[in-house]
Amino acid sequence: MHADSARSRARLIQPANGPSLQEINGTVRTPDAHAGFWRTLAAYSGPGALVAVGYMDPGNWVTSIGGGSQFGYLLLSVILVSSLTAMLLQYMAAKLGIVTGMDLAQATRAHTGRRTGFVLWIITELAIMATDIAEVIGAAIALHLLFGMPLVVGVILTVLDVFLLLLLLHIGFRKIEAIVVTLIATIMVVFVYEVIIAQPDLPAVFQGFVPQAQILEPAQLTLALGIVGATVMPHNLYLHSAIVQSRDYAREDDAEKRRAVRFATWDSNIQLSAAFVINCLLLLLGAALFFGVDSDLGTFSSLYNALQDSSLAGAVASPVLSTLFAVALLASGQNSTITGTLTGQVVMEGFIRMRMPLWARRVITRGLAVIPVIACTLIYGGSEQALDSLLVNSQVFLCIALPVSMVPxxxxxxxxxxxxxxFANPRWVTMLGWLATAVLTVLNLKLVWETITALL
Known part of the structure; x- marks a missing residue:
């Protein structure tokens, strides 16, 4: 009876184009059920790191540091709530992939027609492009800050990460995960050091994690909505539901699937906790060094310069701080080389059931993302403000794509x-999921409306 029920569920949605990310599906070995907790956790750890990258991309940096510089430690509670929401949604994505054997794109396509699947693919591709634009801009500005490289040259060089991706794919998925974890650790170490040097007000820090009515005031609320609305990246839900299947758990054994869900959740929550810490560190840095300072910190260059300006950052200002900031920015941008390409493959194969070589996929995706960045750079004479404006406007596509991924x-x-x-969500998890979907959709629609009215 139990086996018949499992087979009946399996027939409900079946991938017409084979397993998700077939090249890596089931390639990472896991220990048997008698292995200890830490050994098993180590085997399942990795996919969460690739997902966590999306929660600390360059697009969030200016917002987090700006929130600290404008309102001190007030918005720490917003980062906390956003991170908890992300953990809930990524848990659902991982569980979907493990239990059904399908990623979110495949499952959505199985419940829609061909035309609807094509439309959803276009929307999701635009979201991936928007994310890639943010990473291109972040990496190009980091190269400019570190080496004085013209922005146009830096943008063009980001196309060369295609070769980096091809090299990584040849050394194995497990090593790719290790490289991403190393880059995340680099970012964290940099900002831990900078925050220690900045000496934040610890009592005020702890108070900031408690939501306060002051957040509802217009100026604070606008920035708070920006932090929440930009936290959950729709492409992460597709990516996570696919890469958790890289582990070789027994697909037909419910006990094995429960075990895989458990450790995938541990992995996701640990890595998202690291992303939470990094986002908090960014805000702490802004609050400790620049709160109450009359200065425009709306661009990466202004932040870079402020970190070595004693009139702004005080006695802790130094070229070392600004250089480390740029190094962390470059590391953040390079992480998208892996995650953006893998997500693109997932949605293309899932929604329209089309396969192409990864190098071609990466060239097309990065090429389309580079074109508007180069155009903007040339038209505005290499103005970083223009690139930052493009970065903000690119997030509109993420807003549109969000309900497309969260609702299903x-x-x-x-x-x-x-x-x-x-395996179905308990009632309280379902209620929290729909609440998070409704709130994030409303916030993102508000962001779309504000962007449109600002352009008119």
């Missing part, structure tokens, strides 16, 4: 028909 995710993982009774 919550629906699928809450369905006993699809997930089975033991």
């Amino acid at each position: 995710l919550v629906w699928f993982t809450s369905s006993k028909r699809i997930m089975g009774t033991q």
